Amino acid sequence: MDKELFGQPYDNSDPYWIIKSYFDRMYGSGLFIKAIGYMAEKNSFHVDGAYCSFPDMDSCYDEEHFEGVEFAYGYPPEDNDTIVVSESICYKYLAIACNKYLKLHPEDNLKVNAILKHSLIHDG
Template sequence: MSDQLFGSWMDKRDSNWVVFAYFDWIYSSGMFIQMLECLSKRWGFGTDDVDCRFPDNNSFDVDDHFSGVEFSYGLMYDPDVVIVSDEEFGRYLDMACFKYIERTPGSAEYVRSMLSRNEPGNG
């Protein structure tokens, strides 16, 4: 079994390869459920190498003012960063969860319950 959900994320010709790299890194680090719990509440989640964060328009730091969801890869150096729309974020999260459930079928009910928390009107 692969230790990645998407596997071919290093194809940097795909403008959103960073999103796939994020989910692969989190999965291979064994933190998928913790990540899902945070993202379902629209909290950010990251490690030393990858990050996913949401805007904070109340922050004094203008870098926190953006629209969508930001993914970063390679935080210790010059990171690759991409911002996707909320709709795209939902699609990527759904894809990652589907792949996670394929690999860990016993988690299906819990993962689906976390996804339902991320739907509009549930947060």
């Protein structure tokens, strides 16, 4: 059984490798469905070494005030292992990851498509 959707090694010249590694980590940890559910509701979801964060403008922490979606890789993540992307880019990779997931798990088609259909993030 594949433990990754995008697969390593990641091309560090690809600015979105961090997003791909996030989905690979969620899939490999058996948390893919849970992670995309949180993401679709604009809720942050992390495991050690893979982070997806949405802004919290009500937070007292300045680092939680940003626009877009932040992905980070590593424990702890360093600045060059962190990227903030638009919701449109986030949705693009969410859709790609879901398509890859469904090729491996067609039995989850209804579940995944229901999450995407009700997603609060969109492609534009």
